[in-house]
Each structure stands twice: as C-alpha cells, then as structure tokens.
Amino acid sequence: MKQLSLSEARAKLSALVDEVHKGKGPVAITQRSKVKAVLVDANWHERVGEELGFYRQVLRSKPLKLEGTAELIGDLDQALDELKQEREASFQRLIKQLK
Numbered sequence: 001m002k003q004l005s006l007s008e009a010r011a012k013l014s015a016l017v018d019e020v021h022k023g024k025g026p027v028a029i030t031q032r033s034k035v036k037a038v039l040v041d042a043n044w045h046e047r048v049g050e051e052l053g054f055y056r057q058v059l060r061s062k063p064l065k066l067e068g069t070a071e072l073i074g075d076l077d078q079a080l081d082e083l084k085q086e087r088e089a090s091f092q093r094l095i096k097q098l099k
Helices: 006-011 013-021 042-061 076-098
Strands: 002-005 027-031 034-039
Touching: 002 006, 006 013, 006 027, 013 027, 013 034
Parallel strands: 002 027
Antiparallel strands: 027 034
C-alpha cells in the first residue's frame, strides 16, 4: 500500500483520488510516521460496510451454539493431575530463568 505524509497527500489529493478510483489500490496517509487514515475507493468502502452490517446482524440474531455430543475418554482425574504437574514444572522453569 502506498504511504504518503499528510502534507504530501494534501498537495496531491486530486491525483490520489483518481488513482484510487482507477483501482491502483488504497493510499495510507501518515502523520508523524503513524498511519492516521486510508484513502479507499468508494465502491470498496460501501461493500465492506455492507459485509460488516451483515455479520453484525448474524451475530445479534444467532448466538453461537455447540451442537452434538461429546464423550470423555480416559481418566479425567489423571489428566487433571498431569496438567497440574506440567503447570508446576513450567513455573519452576520460569523462576529459574528470572533468577
């Protein structure tokens, strides 16, 4: 993506708008070396807005649900003990590194 400082973008705004409209990609506008804005084609912006609206509507209408069944295989207590041991070993390694 092309990047220009705010002062450069201001001086070349008409040409930048034409470039973006012709499909040459977005232009990032920086201020103090940080991207503060992006100049994009109006059609692209509209499509992205529509997609975001669709996904927001889907998220509001249907909460995520897990379907089906799960089956536990093995000894749950043993698995928890192993996890505790791994966690303790990890803490011990971390303490050694900090010393």
